Amino acid sequence: MPSNSSPRRAAVIGSNRIPFGKAGGAYANATNLDMLGAALSGLVARFQLQGERLGDVAGGAVLKHSRDFNMTREAVLGSALSPQTPAFDVQRACGTSLETVTAIANKIALGQIDSGIAAGVDSTSDAPIVVSDRLRRTLIKLSRAKTLPDRLKLVASIRPGDLAPVAPDVAEPRTGLSMGEHQALTTLKWKITREAQDEIALASHKNLAQAYEDGLFDDLITPYRGLVRDESLRSDTSAEKLAKLKPVFGKGLGEGVATMTAGNSTPLSDGAATVLLGTDEWAAERGLPVLAHVVDAEAAAVDFVRGEEGLLMGGAYAVPRLLHRNKLVLADFDFIEIHEAFASTVLTTTAAWADEKFMVSKVGLPPLGRLNPAVLNVAGSSLAAGHPFGATGARIVGTLATLLSRAKQSRPDGGPVRGLISVCAAGGQAVAMILEAA
Amino acid sequence: MSDAYLELVNSGVTKTLAKKLGLPRPAHLRRTDPAAVDTPLIPGRALVIGEGPDTDAIARTLLGWDLDVHRNVPDSPVGAVVVVLTDLTRPEQASQRVLALGSVLRSLAPGGRVVTVSRAAGPDDEPAVAAVRTGVDGLLRSIAKELRAGATGNGIVLGDQISPDAPSAVGALRFLLSARSAFVDGQFVHVNTADGVAPADWTRPLQGRVAVVTGAARGIGAEIARVLHRDGAQVLGVDVPAAGESLATVMNQVGGIALQLDITSGDAAARIIERARSRYGRIDIVVHNAGITRDKLLANMKPDHWDSVIAVNVEAQLRMNEAFLAADGLSPDGLRLVSLASTSGIAGNRGQTNYGFSKAAVIGMTRALAPRLADGAGTANAVAPGFIETEMTARIPALTRQVARRLNSLQQGGQPVDVAETIAFLASPQAGGINGEVLRVCGQNLVGQ
Numbered sequence: 001m002p003s004n005s006s007p008r009r010a011a012v013i014g015s016n017r018i019p020f021g022k023a024g025g026a027y028a029n030a031t032n033l034d035m036l037g038a039a040l041s042g043l044v045a046r047f048q049l050q051g052e053r054l055g056d057v058a059g060g061a062v063l064k065h066s067r068d069f070n071m072t073r074e075a076v077l078g079s080a081l082s083p084q085t086p087a088f089d090v091q092r093a094c095g096t097s098l099e100t101v102t103a104i105a106n107k108i109a110l111g112q113i114d115s116g117i118a119a120g121v122d123s124t125s126d127a128p129i130v131v132s133d134r135l136r137r138t139l140i141k142l143s144r145a146k147t148l149p150d151r152l153k154l155v156a157s158i159r160p161g162d163l164a165p166v167a168p169d170v171a172e173p174r175t176g177l178s179m180g181e182h183q184a185l186t187t188l189k190w191k192i193t194r195e196a197q198d199e200i201a202l203a204s205h206k207n208l209a210q211a212y213e214d215g216l217f218d219d220l221i222t223p224y225r226g227l228v229r230d231e232s233l234r235s236d237t238s239a240e241k242l243a244k245l246k247p248v249f250g251k252g253l254g255e256g257v258a259t260m261t262a263g264n265s266t267p268l269s270d271g272a273a274t275v276l277l278g279t280d281e282w283a284a285e286r287g288l289p290v291l292a293h294v295v296d297a298e299a300a301a302v303d304f305v306r307g308e309e310g311l312l313m314g315g316a317y318a319v320p321r322l323l324h325r326n327k328l329v330l331a332d333f334d335f336i337e338i339h340e341a342f343a344s345t346v347l348t349t350t351a352a353w354a355d356e357k358f359m360v361s362k363v364g365l366p367p368l369g370r371l372n373p374a375v376l377n378v379a380g381s382s383l384a385a386g387h388p389f390g391a392t393g394a395r396i397v398g399t400l401a402t403l404l405s406r407a408k409q410s411r412p413d414g415g416p417v418r419g420l421i422s423v424c425a426a427g428g429q430a431v432a433m434i435l436e437a438a
Numbered sequence: 439m440s441d442a443y444l445e446l447v448n449s450g451v452t453k454t455l456a457k458k459l460g461l462p463r464p465a466h467l468r469r470t471d472p473a474a475v476d477t478p479l480i481p482g483r484a485l486v487i488g489e490g491p492d493t494d495a496i497a498r499t500l501l502g503w504d505l506d507v508h509r510n511v512p513d514s515p516v517g518a519v520v521v522v523l524t525d526l527t528r529p530e531q532a533s534q535r536v537l538a539l540g541s542v543l544r545s546l547a548p549g550g551r552v553v554t555v556s557r558a559a560g561p562d563d564e565p566a567v568a569a570v571r572t573g574v575d576g577l578l579r580s581i582a583k584e585l586r587a588g589a590t591g592n593g594i595v596l597g598d599q600i601s602p603d604a605p606s607a608v609g610a611l612r613f614l615l616s617a618r619s620a621f622v623d624g625q626f627v628h629v630n631t632a633d634g635v636a637p638a639d640w641t642r643p644l645q646g647r648v649a650v651v652t653g654a655a656r657g658i659g660a661e662i663a664r665v666l667h668r669d670g671a672q673v674l675g676v677d678v679p680a681a682g683e684s685l686a687t688v689m690n691q692v693g694g695i696a697l698q699l700d701i702t703s704g705d706a707a708a709r710i711i712e713r714a715r716s717r718y719g720r721i722d723i724v725v726h727n728a729g730i731t732r733d734k735l736l737a738n739m740k741p742d743h744w745d746s747v748i749a750v751n752v753e754a755q756l757r758m759n760e761a762f763l764a765a766d767g768l769s770p771d772g773l774r775l776v777s778l779a780s781t782s783g784i785a786g787n788r789g790q791t792n793y794g795f796s797k798a799a800v801i802g803m804t805r806a807l808a809p810r811l812a813d814g815a816g817t818a819n820a821v822a823p824g825f826i827e828t829e830m831t832a833r834i835p836a837l838t839r840q841v842a843r844r845l846n847s848l849q850q851g852g853q854p855v856d857v858a859e860t861i862a863f864l865a866s867p868q869a870g871g872i873n874g875e876v877l878r879v880c881g882q883n884l885v886g887q
Contacts, residue, residue, distance in 0.1 A: 038683070045686035045696035048717065080690040218698045222682040287717040 009293035010105035010277045011438060015398025016043035017273035018224035019231065020386035023124040026227040027270040032061045032068060035224070036075040036121040039272035039391075042222025043117065047276055047288060050080040055113025057087035058100035059274075060120055062389035062426075063127045064091070072119065091390075094341065095299070095423045095431035096120045097273060098393025102433065104277050105294035114282040118397070120390035121272035135162040172426065174305045179312070179341070179426065184250025184260055186310030187344040190351050194259035198242040200343035201264040201383045208380025209235035211399075216379055220398050232267045232386040264343035269386030273394035275401075280438075291405035292419070295434040298322035304428040309362070312345045314430025315422035316352035320365045322432045328418070330368045335403050335419040336375050337396045340382040345424055350376075379403060393431065396421050400435055408437035441827065441843060444850050464849035465588035467620040468549030470859065472668050475641040480615050481547040482517025483508055487535050488555075493522040495602045496555060499611065503640075511542050518551040518615050524596060526556075526570045536577065548587035553614045554578050555594045555602060558628065575626070582624035582882050583847050590614075590623040590848070590882075597630045600871070605634035609868025612640065618863060621824075621856035623847050624882030627872060633815070634870025643866040645670035648718040650710055652701055653728030655681035657828040658778070660688045661854035662725055665862045667692035671723065674714050676701065701728050701754040707761030711768060721768050723865040726755045726777040726800075731830065733789045744792045751796035756803060763810065772815030774865045777804055778857075779822040779876055785885035797822075801876050808874030817873040819864040824880025827851040848881035 018039050021027040027035060036059060044050055059072030068074070073087040092099040097120025104116035131139075138154055145151045171178050187197075211217060212229055247258035249265065276288075283290050300318035302309035315338065323329060330336070330353070338346045352358050353368040360366070379399050382392055400419045408417045417437035424430045447456040447463045456463055468481060483506040486497045493509075500507045500520070508516070521539050526532055539552065546552070559571035574593060582591035592614045596607060610627040613619055637643035649666045653659035654675030663673045673694035677685040682698045689696040697713050699706050714721045729751045732743040755777060762773060782790050783797025800820055807818035825831060825842050831851065834842065843851045860879050863869055 041690060042682065042686045042696070045689040045694075048689075048693065048695045050690055050693045215699075215703070218679050221679070222686050222696075222698070223680055224683055228680045287719070289716065 008109055008111070008279060009295065010108035011280050011283055011290040012292045012294065012397060012401035012435065013276040013278050013283050013288050013290060014043070014047055015220055015273065015275045015394065015401065016046055016222055017220065017391065017395055017398060018042070018271055019221055019227045019229050020269045020271035020388055020391070021227055022231040022386065023268035023270060025125070025231045025270070026225050027123065028125045030123065030225065030270065031126050032064065032121045032123050032272075033071055033074055033078070035123065035270065035272040036071065036119060037078045038222070038224045039119065039121070039274045040075055040079045040081070040117070043274045043276060044080045046219065046222075048286075051082050053082035053084045055116045056104060056107060057085060057117040057119065058090055058103045059087065059118075060090040060096040060100060060390050061122050062091060062093055062096060063122055063124065065128045092299070092431065093425035093427055093429060094339065094387070094389045094392060095425040095429060096390040096393060098297070098397070098421065098423050098431040098433060099299070101275055101277070101294065101393060101397050102297040102431070105297075108277055108279055115276075115278035117274055117276055118394055119272065119274040120392070120394050122388035122390040123270045124268040124388075125270050132162050132164060138162070172304075172311065178249075180249035180260060180265060182304065182311035183342045183344055184253060184258065186313060186348050187259060188250065188253055188257055189310065190348040192259065192344045192347045192351070196347055197259060197264040197343035198239060200340065200346055201242055202237060202239055204340055204377060204380045204383040205234050205237045207378055208233055208384040211379035216399070216402065220402060230385045232269065233384050237263075260342060260344060264383065266341055266382045266387040269388045271386060271388035271391045273391040273398060275394045275397050289405070290438040291401040292435040292437050295418075295436050296322060296326055297431065297433040298325070299429065299431050301430075302428040309428065310348065311426075311428055312341055312424040313348065313352065314428060315349040315424050315432060316358070317363055318430040318432035319353065319420065319422050320359065320363050320368055322434060323368065324365050326434060328434070330371055333418045333420045334375060334407055335378060335400055336371065337377055337381065337400050337419065337421045339387075339392055339396065339423040340377065341387065341424050343383060346376070349422065349424070393421075393423050396423070397433070397435070404435055404437035441850055443840060443843075462844055462849045464844070465548060465586070467588045467848065468617045469620050469853070469855065470617045475668065476616050479503055479505065479612070480517035480551060481549050482515055483512060485511065485516045485519045485542060486522065487519060487538050488522030488525075490525045492524045492555070492602045496520055496522055496611070499603070499608055503612070511538055515545040515547050516542055516550065517547045518553070519546070520611070521552070521554045522602075523554055523556040523570075523574055524602070527564070528566045529570045529573055532570060532573065532577070539581070543584065546585070546589050548589065549617070550585075550589040551615050552581055552585065552589070552591040553594065553611060555596065555607075555611070558595045558597050560598060578626070579624045579882070585847070588620075588848065590619065592619065592622055592624065593626040595626050595628045597628065600629050600632055604629060604632040604871055605636050605868050606631075606871030608636060609634060609863070609866065610872065613863045618859040620859070621848065621852035621879050621881050622860060622877065623880070625878050627877065628875055629871050630873055631871040634872075635867045637867050642670035643868060644723075644862065647671045647722040647865075648674065648714060648720050649723035649725060649865065650674045650676060650714060650721055651725045651727055652676045654688060655685035656688075657830065658823070658826065658854040658857050659727040660684070661858040662727055662861055663688055663692050663694060665855060665858035666723070666865070667694065669862050669866070672718055674710065674718075676710060677728070701758065702749050706754065707758040710758070711761065711765050715768070720770060721762065721773065722771060723774045723776070724762060725861055725865070726758075726775070728754070729778055731790070731793050733793065735789055736791045739791065747792040747796050751793070752799040752803065755800065759803075759807060769814070769816060772817070772870070773811060774816055775804075775807060775811065775818040776861045776864045777818070777820045779804070779820040781822050781824045781878065781880050781883055781885060784822055804876065805874045812873055815870070817864070817870060819872060819874065820876045821857060821860050821864065822876055822878045822880065823852065823857045824878065824883040825851045826857060827853055845885070846881035846883040850881065852879055852881055
């Protein structure tokens, strides 16, 4: 729906996240529920939401224990929010919390609610371990068995091989390839150089470190378990250091073509992020700021299974469609946030946007033109901050809304100040969103 | 931060033993029950000693609080004694009242109170008048040292022409009688003006007020936030971003707002003002609690140890005060500033040249701000804690800590809540006539005044 015909736009009022930890790092013993609770607690304290009954809370995690079936509602019950605040869980892989922002924003735009929180969390340190299917079936039968002989028979049927746990992995179920190996194929196809990828990684660390120095995160982050800054951030990294790292993905694709290293690939992370949304009126009644409005969002998916498209190229489709619907071009945006699943994801996506042949033949829309690197991920992104799958979308919305608000304040008489978000996700998916400074 | 010695001498066999050996026996102090604030106000009946209109006025005030007020020494124990000395003109006139007080001290209830009410000596006084007025100083401080079982002695000193019915005289009397002043001992509260207003509800005197508390994430600051909230205030808690997790927890307990910022940054006050204006429209109270220690003997002092203490403990306050005072319409009823000084700033402390300098500087700042704030119906006061049981004092070596705890008339360390109670009083509407004061919360520490 074009923005100008929308009944009302949801306001991004503020956000809070915990610093993102490295897998097995500061949050090694924290659960998804712990981290989501901590991020919510900081949000409640920052915006004085104690005892408030909000319209809805949407949250989600990608790696989720079955006991956490009602995770977000449990987090609300453990928070200082009114226990009458409802909540639901959502999952769209790495796009999870951009999807929760969309869900809450849509409810607000439709007049169903006046306020809500969109959140996401993930722990790779506390990932669920699954037992083998054979063992699981036997255990279910065992719980139903009525007589002792029946039970003994079932126990006797368990074989040593059934006991091996099944750990979660990031391989695509339909191709068996890891996300990194998929992206290595795309990197090769678009002829993305190692230097260009390292440049993206270096900028991510430098920009994130600078944003911390500038106090950008004072109102966006609440420390947790002694962690004050993102654990993956290397403010002292350099092009030389990044250049020394050995490639880890695409090593089987041929001699000397592997370019993706641990330095230009996102690390496994733990963390949680939240965004407070509402109507302008709801915010004004409480003396709360409106940083930005949610203009529109778009999800896309590509056919990566048969090799038609790269796994993480969804953004090359979602963004052009979103911009076309809103009659906008890349040059209309002051800030562009592209989730750095890998440095090369950013490069292949933006290369595709500029490629006339690709755009016309695959997306069916005119090319978007070249991206101005000065507006890209100006406060760092996932390579430096880390990427707890479910939390990344909410992290980006919180940061971008603050950047937009600051930019608007520095030129109050200028035109609209806009921001664009693109987050790729497993399963060949992507979610994109437009925010505009209030 | 528990005091094992205090527990030992108050229970079982060790209690008997300590009694026989004549060891110091610190008592459990009477403190405010948040579920029943000021109830009871004093642990028993009240005795008012004195004659004349001032004594009558004070007795009426106590009756107004539904206390069992006696004008003559009763046969049974008393919870509080108020000795009115405002009308004395010669030292010899004190005899009867002081001796009457002496006759009831043995029957003073545990956690009881002795409060003197006298007049300030001035340069124009007759020598005999100045003598008796100043004599009260040594009298009260000596009485306080004789009291036992958690009882305390404090004085109210009325300025020229100030009636005992003045809001701050009444407010100070109530504060000193109540459990709120548990660790205030051997101190005088000077009531300089008839300013201030009695609160509609004495148990929630800060109703409708907006308070900013720096360093609110833990220790004394967190307790200040809790007590201000208990007394009715809305709290904006400030602390450095690194302390954000505990700041959020405290603010969620008190329904307040967490603001993460470094008070030494140039825009700190502007951000506090912006946040308070947008959410509450005003700031009534600012509590400068944030402070750091970087202890070193001066001979070993490093520049950053000295400079960081001065920057946080006093320079930041000076800068922020300028902004608060310059902000139009920020405090419609007058701004109430309360700063944390320290007994180290009064008596000095080995290894704390930087801290002592900064805390004495806070006292100087407070006194200089007082007249400026009075112009806008505000006040500036300071609280000087003695040995308080906090994470900071828990790091003192065990033996030194045990000794430090006993070096006051109450023979124990104070609790963060004791400091918070005094700050809440100085920030209250009834304390509007108390300005430029440095009130010690030290259990009558042996060092300094």
